[in-house]
Amino acid sequence: MEEKEISQAVIGRLPRYFRYLGELKDEGVERISSQDLSALMKVTASQIRQDFNNFGGFGQQGYGYNVEYLYNEIGKILGLDRQHNYIIIGAGNLGRALGNYLNFEKRGFILRGLFDQNPALVGSMVRGIEVMPMEEMERFIRENDIDIAVLTLPKTSAVPVAERLMGTQIRAIWNFAHVDLVMPERIQVENVHLSDSLMKLSYSISRYEKEQEKS
């Protein structure tokens, strides 16, 4: 498969394709037409074809797409054909909630440890894994080959912790703190702002109401 630059918009859509294809695979579906996938995913068949063309256009006229092949190819592009070890920093409600997401494990993201500065939380367990004190973080990362750090911390703590992480081998930060972290390129960052999603919902409500007023 050629290493063509794929647009951010397409990349943004790949995880959802991956999820749907995974479910079809689990159901034993071997092939699917762009029309059927379109009806299932509520995405136009032409969008699907254009997106999949980025990967050499796997479909065959009259045959549709081979589900397992597509699932594997998209999985490779997303870097899901390998395991990632991650830690959670900040063992409050959100950290614990993420620690309990079993479907991350299904995707090859394995939780190895949690950390917190609060002595009351140190020693507590999340899914059989003990919460450790912050002082042990760097050593743990080194000894357990951790590549992703999930930050579920207040924003004032996130910045100094991110600075400490810069001195480690981690390759990526999944950041839920209310601040956009900017790191050197060797540490990829995904800043998650849950309120952005809520604001999009608010926009949808507003727009629907305006449409109703006009009719």
Next chain:
Amino acid sequence: MEEKEISQAVIGRLPRYFRYLGELKDEGVERISSQDLSALMKVTASQIRQDFNNFGGFGQQGYGYNVEYLYNEIGKILGLDRQHNYIIIGAGNLGRALGNYLNFEKRGFILRGLFDQNPALVGSMVRGIEVMPMEEMERFIRENDIDIAVLTLPKTSAVPVAERLMGTQIRAIWNFAHVDLVMPERIQVENVHLSDSLMKLSYSISRYEKEQEKS
């Protein structure tokens, strides 16, 4: 402001503009050039100008953008110039984590109640609000003018709960269950798949590594 159809891509970017403009406003900044906003947000000045042109292009040559005005206009588009009452259904770790997000309140999203089917969780408190049993949900929605339901439930429970919600006055569902809910248009839905964000991070790690291998 004219009611022009704004693309989904631009809508997707509005919450982040809103956040940054809010912070500038809190810091007392009255105006900002597209260059400075660009440097701050790591978005091109031309993207900013194109996006803001959707709202009548508020900037003035040499003056830049009026922060408060832009903040208010984007807030109106996002439907944030009014209050929304919400409930959380599913009072496990994720539900409790969301219940503790004070910045939703800041945006006018007010938590009014939580619900769970587990008798062990009923009666527990989240930020001073009591978790109620599922039987009370419809009556509570009616009596408290609830317009948004946040679903933080396993996927098998999400579908029957969504069906119950269809019979209520709610206008929107913010869904964290691992299933894409499809509802009649009068109930807007935002399906959140946190694993999608993690998969994008995995893609970024993978792509960075491939770039490093080439050099």
